[in-house]
Amino acid sequence: DAKTTQPTSMDCAEGRAANLPCNHSTISGNEYVYWYRQIHSQGPQYIIHGLKNNETNEMASLIITEDRKSSTLILPHATLRDTAVYYCIVRVVNTGTASKLTFGTGTRLQVTL
Amino acid sequence: NAGVMQNPRHLVRRRGQEARLRCSPMKGHSHVYWYRQLPEEGLKFMVYLQKENIIDESGMPKERFSAEFPKEGPSILRIQQVVRGDSAAYFCASSPLSNLDPEQYFGPGTRLTVT
Numbered sequence: 001d002a003k004t005t006q007p008t009s010m011d012c013a014e015g016r017a018a019n020l021p022c023n024h025s026t027i028s029g030n031e032y033v034y035w036y037r038q039i040h041s042q043g044p045q046y047i048i049h050g051l052k053n054n055e056t057n058e059m060a061s062l063i064i065t066e067d068r069k070s071s072t073l074i075l076p077h078a079t080l081r082d083t084a085v086y087y088c089i090v091r092v093v094n095t096g097t098a099s100k101l102t103f104g105t106g107t108r109l110q111v112t113l
Numbered sequence: 114n115a116g117v118m119q120n121p122r123h124l125v126r127r128r129g130q131e132a133r134l135r136c137s138p139m140k141g142h143s144h145v146y147w148y149r150q151l152p153e154e155g156l157k158f159m160v161y162l163q164k165e166n167i168i169d170e171s172g173m174p175k176e177r178f179s180a181e182f183p184k185e186g187p188s189i190l191r192i193q194q195v196v197r198g199d200s201a202a203y204f205c206a207s208s209p210l211s212n213l214d215p216e217q218y219f220g221p222g223t224r225l226t227v228t
Contacts, residue, residue, distance in 0.1 A: 034216075043117070043204050043219030044156065087155075100146060100158040100169060101206075101217060 004088045009108040012082075018075040020107050022088030025069040031090045033064060034101070035073045039084040044103075047073065047086075078111045085109075115140065117207050117220035118187075125226045132192040132199070134223045138207030145188040146206045146217060147180060156204065162188060195227045 005023040012018040024033065035047040048055055048062045050071075055062045061074040075082055087106040092099055118137040126132050138145050147159040161169040162182040173180065177195075182188040192199055202224050206217035 038156075041202065041222070043206075043221050046216040046218065049216070100161055100172070101148075101156075102158065103148075103156040105155055 004090055004104055006086075006088055006104065006107045008105065009110065011110050011112060012075075012078045014079055014111055014113055015077055018078040018082065018109060018111070020073040020075075020086050020088075020109065021070065022073070023070045024088070024090045027068050027090050028092075031092050033062065033068075033071050034089040034091055035060070035062065036087045036089065036101070036103075037082075037084040038087070038106075039081075044087070078109075080111050080113070083109060083111045117205055117218055119203075119205050119220035119223050121223060122221060123224050123226070125228060126195050127228055128196055129194050132195050132225055132227075134190040134192075134203050134205075134225070136188040136190070136205030136207075136220060138188070138205075139209075139218055142207035142209050142218075144208045145182050146208075147188075147190050148204045148206065150202045150204065150222075152201070159190075192225075195225075197227050200225055200227045 032049050032051050034049040036044040037047055038044045048057055048060050050062045050064055052064055052068055064071045085106040085108050087103050089101050117139055120135050143164055145162045148156040149159055150156045158172040160173050160180045164182055165184055177193045179191045202222045204219050204222045206219045208217045
């Protein structure tokens with residue numbers, strides 16, 4: 001799986017959008033970009049994933065650059081409960097198999113009042 | 114639909130004892146993964162199992178650690194003769210068979226403390 005690079009930490013004011021960047025310059029054509037988060041030692045929580053198109057769900061939006069070498073996770077209206085470590089993971093998804101997740105160090109997002 | 118269940122949530126063992134961690138995947142999920150998180154570190158993959166088969170154990174320590182996922186019942190991660198360095202949070206995740214839903218759903222973890 002390709003390596004990802006994320007900032008160590010970020011702050012965001014409550015109610016504002018949180019934009020979390022991720023670099024994955026060695027990503028291959030069959031690798032997806034996944035985002036998970038871990039809130040204070042709980043089990044990681046799936047947020048969103050995409051291949052090359054931008055994606056949106058009830059939690060967040062994922063913007064992937066046209067060359068796919070970087071992406072941004074957007075939490076449109078951050079709340080205190082979004083304070084967590086956010087992991088950007090690049091992963092191959094093949095038919096009939098489900099590969100492991102390789103977690104890096106992630107970005108520690110602190111949402112403040 | 115109940116989520117991934119892990120028990121016990123907290124486990125204390127003395128050095129040299131055995132630790133047995135259980136994971137019940139979500140209903141309908143046939144893939145189970147175990148991850149370990151040492152204090153102040155990220156999660157590290159240990160092993161990936163399907164029913165009665167170990168698919169990928171590349172992250173498992175060569176000694177003292179074993180995992181199984183029997184046809185009936187939960188997946189078990191077993192650590193024999195525990196040492197202080199085994200103290201960590203152990204997370205189990207499950208996913209369904211189809212790659213149409215390849216996300217992994219994590220349990221709350223078991224926190225193992227070796228005294």
